[in-house]
Amino acid sequence: MDPVILARVQFAMTVMFHFLFPTLTIGLGLLIAVFETLRWRTGDPLWDRTALFWTRIFGLTFVMGVATGVVLEFEFGTNWARYAAFVGDLFGAPLAAEGLFAFFLESTFLGVLLFGRDRVSSRLRWLAAVLVALGSTLSAFWIIVADSWMQTPAGFEIAGGRAWLTDFWAAVFNPSTLQRFAHTVVATWVAGAFLVIGISAFYLLRRRSRDVALASIRVALALALAGIVLVFVTGDQSARQVAYTQAAKFAAMQGLYSTTAGAPLVLWSLPPAQDPSAAARAPEIVVTRLLSLLAFGNVTATVRGLSEFPAADWPPVALTFLAYHNMVILGTLMLLEVLVLAVLVWRGTLESHRGWLTAFLWSIPIPVVAIQLGWFTAEVGRQPWIVYGVLRTESGVSPNVTALDLGISLALFAAAYLVIAWLWLALVRREVLRGPGEA
């Protein structure tokens, strides 16, 4: 098999599987910081039990993220050696900064939070929770700096076949860094909140640990509300940024083949074809002119279609389109769910709506899936480039890693990740069944 495909499959698998865990811990860490603040300020044992319980779930999830994350720090060198040599002057710096400013902070203070209960003061325990949350958010910042540079490279020049840094701040705050960081972080708030809401709903369904469940839901609902509103605000900004900086990706996301003035927004359609001659599509639901309005603030604005670009520069159109549209559909679904939850909590009738409680329990994976689809849109939509418009993906692989090497590593990682997925599910289930205990 083609080593480039195998290397891409391995990177996609390792990064997507790893990111399942930070998706949950960034938002959950923030909630734990809030629970710890309430515990520290009020001294109420309810907040103590609440914080302790969620910290146990957090610890399990965080370690799975650490175990699967180490791979990524080295994978640019093992599998993408030519890419690493090409971009090293720019790309290594954010990874080193992530280690120095984020990984040390979160892992050191997680140790205090998990094991230091009887060794540190109440205030230090609170501080540890805050620093763990800060560390995981900083980590998201630096890795998105690195990834955004691959999307919208800035602050560099090419000389002697390599990219060289010319302006550090322009590279760090390249055109997509802030929008993508904001969109990712608020999405993880929703994911963490849905986890807490879902597990709490389970307790309300089982009529146990009612006090912890209700207290957790109140705080998580506030974060979910803020998060889902900001997901749409930052998603809109991100999409507009893509329209301006990555026109071919934007066209693939929207399934737009011909450059159109007053382009319609496709809400739903069958997946578009890669073949430009088959561009005419079967049934679709569109809103006239809305794409032009959303992207460029003007109903008559021209949106560039895929036909403006050589077919060799197109991303996989159907995958990009489907990932993007399904992300938006799931986002809308979550917005509705959060609004329903807000009404039920506000009316005080949540516990009698057992159907909704069941729905919240089974909704735990929805934000996780939506976030994976979002990354899929971003990274598949970047193809065929590894650095957008600068270096092609196939030019980035390690020339000395064979298909056999890749087959072995891919099989080993896949087997290991199956074990890890099973362990995480089984152990979280066990923690949930054990529960926070009654007062």
Add this chain to the structure above:
Amino acid sequence: MDLPTIWFVLVALLLIGYAVLDGFDLGAGILHLLVARDDAERRAVIASIAPVWDGNEVWLITAGGALFAAFPLVYATVFSGFYLALILVLLGLIFRAISLEVRDKDDSAGWRRTWDVLFSVSSLVPSLLFGVAVGNVLQGLPLEADGTYRGGLLGLLGPLPLLTGVLALAMFVMQGGAWLALKTEGEVRRRARVAAAAGAAAFAGVWLLVTIAALAVPDPRDLALGPVGLAAPLVVAAALAAFFWAVSRGRDGTAFAASSLAIAGLLAIAALALYPDVLPATDAARSLTVENAASSELTLRTMLVVALVGMPLVLFYTLFVYARFRGRVSAGGAAY
């Protein structure tokens, strides 16, 4: 000192930090089945490293990031060249983390036995391979004209690299044993002292062999090392002597400090032997040096500012947290 040399030193310091700190929890893992015989003793071994192993591993991750930032060509050449070996190291680190995390989550004997064995194996394999990797780098790689290494996994298992692999194992056994002697009580402490002394004896013997093997190959750079190059081996020898003295007197703290110093000294010898190469090649024209493999001056200068801001903070809270967790763990341990 010029910027590439400063970064050579900084990456070396990060790796020394990793070897000293993760060295004790890797060593504790290697010794886990030997020095802790029943469940309570094994819980004590795990409890002694549980709050800190994750922070220790960040030294490796940060060293990887710093190598990428400062010497991208070395990062690309070494990691793609050592592909399968590095995949094995990564799988080891994955299963080490998982074993530490899940071992105490179920009390069936089979479950604990499984994770105890996996913890030990996944500590041993990366330790050995770290040593093999350093041996290959010191020996120089047969790089091709396009700058890649294509000798595969078997090509890495030459006599000198295997010897440095054993040296790394001995070094981590010494460090892990010294840590467990310092942190545990009773039988585990007694066995850990014996293991640490055996590790140190093996370390001294294999180090002598490696030195003879290295000196047997004439290399003009050996003469250029100067007084620093002569001082480092003396530091290691003195640290080993202090270690044996401290162990015989039952001074666990001093023994751990001496063991840490010996590790730092040994890696300093390796760094001095390499410099100004970062990755020597058998054909010297293809060697990657601090000059031809380094990032631009702007990147190195920017990253130096980042390191000067970040490292003191890291050292400050790392020391603070270690101080909070000082003292012995009792048998039975602690799980969250």
